[in-house]
Amino acid sequence: xxxxxxxxxxxxxxxxxxxxxxxxxxxxxxxxxxxxxxxxxxxxxxxxxxxxxxxxxxxxxxxxxxxxxxxxxxxxxxxxxxxxxxxxxxxxxxxxxxxxxxxxxxxxxxxxxxxxxxxxxxxxxxxxxxxxxxxxxxxxxxxxxxxxxxx
Amino acid sequence: xxxxxxxxxxxxxxxxxxxxxxxxxxxxxxxxxxxxxxxxxxxxxxxxxxxxxxxxxxxxxxxxxxxxxxxxxxxxxxxxxxxxxxxxxxxxxxxxxxxxxxxxxxxxxxxxxxxxxxxxxxxxxxxxxxxxxxxxxxxx
Numbered sequence: 115x116x117x118x119x120x121x122x123x124x125x126x127x128x129x130x131x132x133x134x135x136x137x138x139x140x141x142x143x144x145x146x147x148x149x150x151x152x153x154x155x156x157x158x159x160x161x162x163x164x165x166x167x168x169x170x171x172x173x174x175x176x177x178x179x180x181x182x183x184x185x186x187x188x189x190x191x192x193x194x195x196x197x198x199x200x201x202x203x204x205x206x207x208x209x210x211x212x213x214x215x216x217x218x219x220x221x222x223x224x225x226x227x228x229x230x231x232x233x234x235x236x237x238x239x240x241x242x243x244x245x246x247x248x249x250x251x252x253x254x255x256x257x258x259x260x261x262x263x264x265x
Numbered sequence: 266x267x268x269x270x271x272x273x274x275x276x277x278x279x280x281x282x283x284x285x286x287x288x289x290x291x292x293x294x295x296x297x298x299x300x301x302x303x304x305x306x307x308x309x310x311x312x313x314x315x316x317x318x319x320x321x322x323x324x325x326x327x328x329x330x331x332x333x334x335x336x337x338x339x340x341x342x343x344x345x346x347x348x349x350x351x352x353x354x355x356x357x358x359x360x361x362x363x364x365x366x367x368x369x370x371x372x373x374x375x376x377x378x379x380x381x382x383x384x385x386x387x388x389x390x391x392x393x394x395x396x397x398x399x400x401x402x403x404x405x
Contacts, residue, residue, distance in 0.1 A: 147293070173338055205350065
């Protein structure tokens with residue numbers, strides 16, 4: 115038995131599937147926020163000249179799409195009832211199978227893969243996995259997020 | 266150590282060209298909150314940060330990961346970036362200057378494809394490592 119306060123019976127809980135269109139304007143705002151300079155991420159004609167059907171999404175953009183299309187009940191804050199002010203981002207990983215492009219319609223589904231604690235329950239860890247699928251039912255990416263709760 | 270300007274020059278031990286960003290200021294964090302859809306007030310609202318045991322707001326971990334993403338996307342096209350992961354080791358305070366760096370730790374054949382394994386990190390001007398990560402770049 116762990117010493118944490120989070121309900122481990124919620125391992126396996128998942129969100130509904132959400133859909134979001136990859137919009138050029140939102141992607142441009144993200145590129146501006148991170149100072150992106152590579153023209154294939156900024157300019158449709160540069161992307162097409164490089165052989166892409168449209169502007170591709172930068173490497174971490176799947177997590178932005180997940181933020182822009184939140185589930186009805188956030189798995190950490192609502193389903194597990196954790197306090198936002200106590201939450202830190204511990205780890206983030208992307209396994210990419212196919213690029214995401216402007217104009218795609220992306221579907222996201224997230225589940226609680228694991229919950230564990232360290233330091234006698236002072237720190238708890240929630241492992242979340244998200245599938246990222248496009249309009250042609252191709253798996254673009256899977257994301258792994260570890261949220262850390264300071265009890 | 267040799268610098269590999271792009272994935273085409275990848276050899277074990279080669280460094281990626283490093284990337285140093287302008288200081289993280291409140292505008293950077295506001296833009297990133299809007300651009301990333303992460304509106305957590307711990308990055309925007311000093312009172313909220315103080316209530317939760319921090320002296321000041323601090324940068325989103327995903328901002329530094331996105332900076333590392335720029336290091337990668339300057340080096341290889343998006344379809345070659347197969348894996349990209351980081352651990353958020355320490356907080357990036359306001360006004361910090363973040364430097365992204367990486368090197369090729371190994372050239373390996375994975376699922377029949379030649380790949381470069383990269384070790385990545387972001388660090389502050391005083392050398393404090395804030396993110397530590399890895400990536401797998403498909404070479405052919």
